[in-house]
Amino acid sequence: MPNDYYTDRKMKLKLNIFHKVLITLLLVTLIPLCALWYLGNAAAEKELTSNISDNLVSTMNTVATGINAWDETNLRALRQVARTDDMVSMDGARQTPLLSAVGTTYEWSYLVFTTAPDGRNIARNDGGALTNYGDRAYFKAVMGGADVARQVALGKSTGKPSLMVAAPIRNESRAVVGVLAMAMNLGDISRTVTDIKIGTTGHAILLDAENKVIAHGDASKVRTALQDFSTYPALKVAGITEQPTVYMVDDVKMIGFKRVLPQGWSVLVEQEYSEAFATLSKMQHEARILIGVAIALVLLVAYLLGKQLTRPINELTAIAEKLSKGQLNVDIPQTNRGDEIGSLARAIERLGISIGMAMDRLRKKST
Secondary structure (H helix, E strand, C coil): CHHHHHHHHHHHHHCCHHHHHHHHHHHHHHHHHHHHHHHHHHHHHHHHHHHHHHHHHHHHHHHHHHHHHHHHHHHHHHHHHHCCHHHHCCCHHHHHHHHHHHHHHCCCEEEEEEECCCCEEEEECCCCCCCECCCCHHHHHHHCCCCCEEEEEECCCCCCEEEEEEEEEECCCCCEEEEEEEEEEHHHHHHHHCCCCECCCEEEEEECCCCEEEEECCHHHCCCCCCECCCCHHHHCCCCCCCCEEEEECCEEEEEEEEECCCCCEEEEEEEHHHHCHHHHHHHHHHHHHHHHHHHHHHHHHHHHHHHHHHHHHHHHHHHHHHHCCCCCCCCHHHHCCCHHHHHHHHHHHHHHHHHHHHHHHHHHHC
């Protein structure tokens, strides 16, 4: 107990006027400054988050509208051509000019071709060797009664990831006599459909119903092999189809928004979090610098002010110490001050005079 008592006493004695002035100025300055920074930062973060979310949603709307329009254009072309007499004839010689015209008009397609009900390739626009497409899922879907079928797979002609879109060729009795299909290179689709940027790191990704990449806005991510995004972190985040959500991709923090299109495809619009919130990060950095400068100024002012306060008090303390030892012939320069220190100096001066008079009376009595 005694040791604790003396320790507490020493700690209290260490807090002199200088320390108290410093602490007071720091509290008076930093508490309102930090409070304003906190409130301002919270409001700015909320507004910026709202703006970023609105931007992602707006970009999503633009991309989704473009994709739907692009897909509808392809389907409309296939359906219109499929209804022509030359196409219904299933005569390769009559079909080839039409297929060539479609291929020229829709430059993102590298192959437009027809297939008989048994899967045999009847005609194609590129003049290549006829190939059997009976094993393709899109062919089976159309022959099974689908009005339109889509498949992402390696093209038999190019060996590269491609999107195939197919529609039935029907005769006058509405019986399916063949399949009309269009094949598109995924790299060309990426440039056509998702060529939209959000800052320098933002992009759009188009996935099919099985989460295979159809188009990718980042050209460096378009590969020569099929890409399965089933395990992509963004697709596993809850609520990402309702509002922009934050997630991690290979240790990179991202913010993204996903939407499912009528075709069963999914569109993901994403951007690196650091870029999206760069304005907020800059504001927070500048706020930290401002607080640091404020602390430095407070320390400087406290040091100068503390010295002005403690120097005369220390001088008066030394004078009082001399008076207590009987050294009455001392000079007290602070008596001319008009503040509390001046009052203290004059009180010490009067105390010295009183001590001198008392000592004179004692000497007289002793003699």
